[in-house]
Amino acid sequence: MASKIHVVLRPVKSIVVRFCPFESNVESTRKFLGHINHKKIQATNRNCEVTADVRHDGSEPLVDVMFADGERLIMKGANLTTAEMLTALRSRCNAKELKEEQKSKKKSP
Numbered sequence: 001m002a003s004k005i006h007v008v009l010r011p012v013k014s015i016v017v018r019f020c021p022f023e024s025n026v027e028s029t030r031k032f033l034g035h036i037n038h039k040k041i042q043a044t045n046r047n048c049e050v051t052a053d054v055r056h057d058g059s060e061p062l063v064d065v066m067f068a069d070g071e072r073l074i075m076k077g078a079n080l081t082t083a084e085m086l087t088a089l090r091s092r093c094n095a096k097e098l099k100e101e102q103k104s105k106k107k108s109p
Contacts, residue, residue, distance in 0.1 A: 005086040007036070009045035011096035012089075013068045018053040019061035019077065029061035029077030032085045065089060067096060 009015075017033040019026045035041065036050055061077035063085060073092055075085050 005035075005083060005090060007041055007044070007086055007090045008093055008097065009036075009041060009048045011067050011069070011093050011100070012045060012048045012065060014049040014051065014066045016051045016053055016064040016066075017062075018055065018059065018064070020055050020057060020059050022056065023058060023061070025078040026061045028080060028082045028085065029063065031082040032063060032077065035082065035086060065092075067092075069096070 015036060017029060017036070019029045021030075033050075033052055042048070042050075063073075063075040063077060065073040065075075067073070073089065075088060077085065080088075
């Protein structure tokens with residue numbers, strides 16, 4: 001199901017995916033990283049910096065998304081599925097795209 005969720009990264013500045021690979025609750029976060037690194041999703045914003053921060057400290061899996069407008073979305077991957085994380089990111093990106101379109105329509109009548 002997660003593979004059918006298409007995310008447009010246009011409003012995203014950077015994504016940091018942080019996890020300890022030896023913990024049992026990191027599978028969804030690792031899969032999220034794989035989906036975000038897919039060439040079709042990367043093609044939606046070539047300037048979006050995706051960083052994998054792999055640690056060996058038992059830390060909780062975390063996805064930190066920084067948007068171009070300075071807003072952040074932090075998702076704790078231990079309690080979320082890959083589909084839930086992708087859906088949350090997609091809905092936030094779509095809302096920002098819609099807001100940007102409305103601003104541009106108001107500026108140019």
